Amino acid sequence: MFEIILVLGIVAGVYMAWNIGANDVANAMASAVGAKAITLRQAVIIGGTLDFVGATVIGSHVTSTILHKILDTQALTDPRVMMLGLLAALLSAAFWVFFATWSSLPVSTTHSIVGAVVGFGIIAGGLKAIQWAKILAIVLSWIISPAFAGLLAYLIFVVIRRKILRRPEPFLAALKLTPAFLGMTIFIISVSLLTKTPLGENLNIGVKTGLICSAIIASVVGVMAKSRLARTISKVEEEGVEEIFKRFQIITSCYVALAHGANDVANAVGPVAGIYIIYNTHALTEKIPVPLSMLVLGGIFIAIGVFTWGYRVIETLGSKITTLTNTRGFSVDFGTATSVLLASKMGLPVSTTHAAVGAVIGVGLAGGLAAVDFKVVGKITLYWVITLPLAALPCMVIYKILEAIFL
Amino acid sequence: MRTALLRLFRQSPFEGLLRHADYIRQSGPIFQLALIAYLDENPEEFEKHHNQVTILEHQGDLVKRNIRGHLPRGILMPMDKFQLIWYLREQDKILDSVQDALHWLSYRKTDIPDEMVDDLLLLVEKVNEVLKAVHPLVSSAESYFSNFSEQQREKLKQEIRLIREFEFESDQVERELLSKILAYPFENSTSAFHLARLVEYMGNVANHAENAGDMMRAMIAR
Numbered sequence: 001m002f003e004i005i006l007v008l009g010i011v012a013g014v015y016m017a018w019n020i021g022a023n024d025v026a027n028a029m030a031s032a033v034g035a036k037a038i039t040l041r042q043a044v045i046i047g048g049t050l051d052f053v054g055a056t057v058i059g060s061h062v063t064s065t066i067l068h069k070i071l072d073t074q075a076l077t078d079p080r081v082m083m084l085g086l087l088a089a090l091l092s093a094a095f096w097v098f099f100a101t102w103s104s105l106p107v108s109t110t111h112s113i114v115g116a117v118v119g120f121g122i123i124a125g126g127l128k129a130i131q132w133a134k135i136l137a138i139v140l141s142w143i144i145s146p147a148f149a150g151l152l153a154y155l156i157f158v159v160i161r162r163k164i165l166r167r168p169e170p171f172l173a174a175l176k177l178t179p180a181f182l183g184m185t186i187f188i189i190s191v192s193l194l195t196k197t198p199l200g201e202n203l204n205i206g207v208k209t210g211l212i213c214s215a216i217i218a219s220v221v222g223v224m225a226k227s228r229l230a231r232t233i234s235k236v237e238e239e240g241v242e243e244i245f246k247r248f249q250i251i252t253s254c255y256v257a258l259a260h261g262a263n264d265v266a267n268a269v270g271p272v273a274g275i276y277i278i279y280n281t282h283a284l285t286e287k288i289p290v291p292l293s294m295l296v297l298g299g300i301f302i303a304i305g306v307f308t309w310g311y312r313v314i315e316t317l318g319s320k321i322t323t324l325t326n327t328r329g330f331s332v333d334f335g336t337a338t339s340v341l342l343a344s345k346m347g348l349p350v351s352t353t354h355a356a357v358g359a360v361i362g363v364g365l366a367g368g369l370a371a372v373d374f375k376v377v378g379k380i381t382l383y384w385v386i387t388l389p390l391a392a393l394p395c396m397v398i399y400k401i402l403e404a405i406f407l
Numbered sequence: 408m409r410t411a412l413l414r415l416f417r418q419s420p421f422e423g424l425l426r427h428a429d430y431i432r433q434s435g436p437i438f439q440l441a442l443i444a445y446l447d448e449n450p451e452e453f454e455k456h457h458n459q460v461t462i463l464e465h466q467g468d469l470v471k472r473n474i475r476g477h478l479p480r481g482i483l484m485p486m487d488k489f490q491l492i493w494y495l496r497e498q499d500k501i502l503d504s505v506q507d508a509l510h511w512l513s514y515r516k517t518d519i520p521d522e523m524v525d526d527l528l529l530l531v532e533k534v535n536e537v538l539k540a541v542h543p544l545v546s547s548a549e550s551y552f553s554n555f556s557e558q559q560r561e562k563l564k565q566e567i568r569l570i571r572e573f574e575f576e577s578d579q580v581e582r583e584l585l586s587k588i589l590a591y592p593f594e595n596s597t598s599a600f601h602l603a604r605l606v607e608y609m610g611n612v613a614n615h616a617e618n619a620g621d622m623m624r625a626m627i628a629r
Contacts (some may be wrong), residue, residue, distance in 0.1 A: 027410055027411070100409045104409055106410055106413075106414065161555050165554055238559070316413070317410060317413060320416055321415075353411050356412060360415055361415075361483070367485035369483065370419030370484065370553075371416070371477070372417065373416075373417050
């Protein structure tokens with residue numbers, strides 16, 4: 001019985017991972033393609049590879065969270081129930097994500113899996129089996145993360161406009177601020193890679209050391225980049241500024257792909273890891289360790305998703321969002337990735353897509369985009385509100401069916 | 408494909424504004440040829456150009472409606488939406504005035520006294536200059552709202568000043584021509600009315616271009 005559940009769980013998890021790569025990576029990479037900072041082929045390679053790296057190197061903290069922060073394991077003591085529930089949640093989320101993809105509904109994978117796990121918790125252990133306070137924190141993070149991404153993108157674009165674009169010699173102004181912009185990006189990437197990650201733990205790097213190392217790396221790269229950009233860019237004025245930010249955007253694209261992998265792998269791998277641990281130990285442990293092999297498997301299927309279907313979505317989105325120039329694209333990418341990585345570090349499963357929407361709105365509010373529809377935010381909010389019950393209800397039904405078959 | 412980002416980006420109003428301004432630019436030489444055909448007493452040729460302008464105006468109207476249709480509530484733009492719609496209205500009236508002038512001219516065959524021909528042709532020249540100046544204005548505005556460069560803003564202000572200058576020159580010729588028309592001893596007063604009204608319609612082209620320029624100035628104000 002356990003074997004069948006494990007196999008079904010892996011299949012559903014793999015499908016979820018494939019879907020994350022196929023549909024969600026595009027939201028992270030399309031702005032760079034639209035701004036012509038990278039080509040479609042480069043976007044696919046960066047998206048696939050760095051999502052994999054993000055998933056395996058940075059991802060584990062979030063992965064363990066999705067289960068622990070939703071379900072009260074004290075109320076659900078039977079490991080078989082837990083195993084079936086996780087399978088039901090995965091199948092339900094996979095079904096909902098499939099339906100959303102088929103009907104073009106802008107539904108988040110993150111919200112689907114959280115909704116499905118909540119559905120299982122309610123049907124198996126009652127309302128008390130859900131850690132409502134933590135659910136509230138997750139839901140709040142769904143509001144805070146796009147708002148924070150929007151605020152960051154807004155501030156960055158306002159600074160770019162005031163301190164660079166409106167200056168009499170914008171190219172020189174951009175060069176002057178290169179260490180700041182690039183340094184900031186490198187610093188955050190470096191912090192996310194080195195602190196509280198398997199990589200950091202392996203290298204014995206604590207938070208303090210991680211911060212110091214990151215600051216040093218960021219300063220060195222920032223200063224070196226300034227002189228290199230001054231030597232290598234032949235364009236001047238506005239074109240030169242866009243060229244500088246084009247180079248930055250290549251880095252922020254990597255940054256977004258990393259953040260995306262780190263954050264979203266949990267949606268596919270979290271429940272599978274739970275099933276796997278119960279399969280192995282036949283018991284529920286206080287804290288479920290996520291095997292690296294699971295993260296690797298999730299990362300591989302996210303990458304396959306990007307290579308098989310994701311490129312088409314990136315292409316469509318990239319051709320649609322051509323009004324994002326490199327300066328705007330940088331602001332959007334920076335806002336999105338920083339917000340998602342911070343949430344990821346705090347163990348909150350947020351939606352990368354929604355953070356990207358928030359960042360685009362932020363640049364739009366700063367007057368940086370020709371025409372952005374603010375009303376879409378309302379529609380997206382509506383979708384994520386309905387995603388929770390619509391992912392939870394099928395999960396309850398699937399769980400009851402599985403219960404009748406296996407228990 | 409399920410993605411929220413796809414629904415976020417709306418069509419830039421500048422795409423339509425540039426197309427509309429291009430129709431205005433195209434109408435200039437056609438208007439000039441129509442006037443020359445009228446002066447040459449060649450009704451077939453006049454009608455041909457008159458129809459061309461009517462078609463351009465119709466296409467311009469379609470573009471205008473398309474721009475308005477893509478500006479629903481809740482749209483975020485670098486400029487105030489009300490100002491943009493007002494600007495569009497004025498830009499559209501430029502093309503309307505060119506059409507109005509040719510419509511008006513087509514209603515009657517009036518002999519234009521020789522002493523007014525030069526002034527009339529000069530006014531046509533001024534109208535054409537205005538019509539040519541709209542596209543660069545929109546193009547500069549598109550660049551400015553894309554790069555917010557101070558130099559681009561200065562260039563845009565210069566384009567607005569140029570249109571004001573053309574309007575001033577057009578106004579001078581218009582007043583001169585009106586005073587000549589009203590002083591001329593026409594045998595039939597309808598001829599005087601026909602020509603005076605024609606001159607007013609032609610003057611409206613520059614007036615609306617100036618209004619559009621003023622609205623553009625308001626759009627780029629900090």
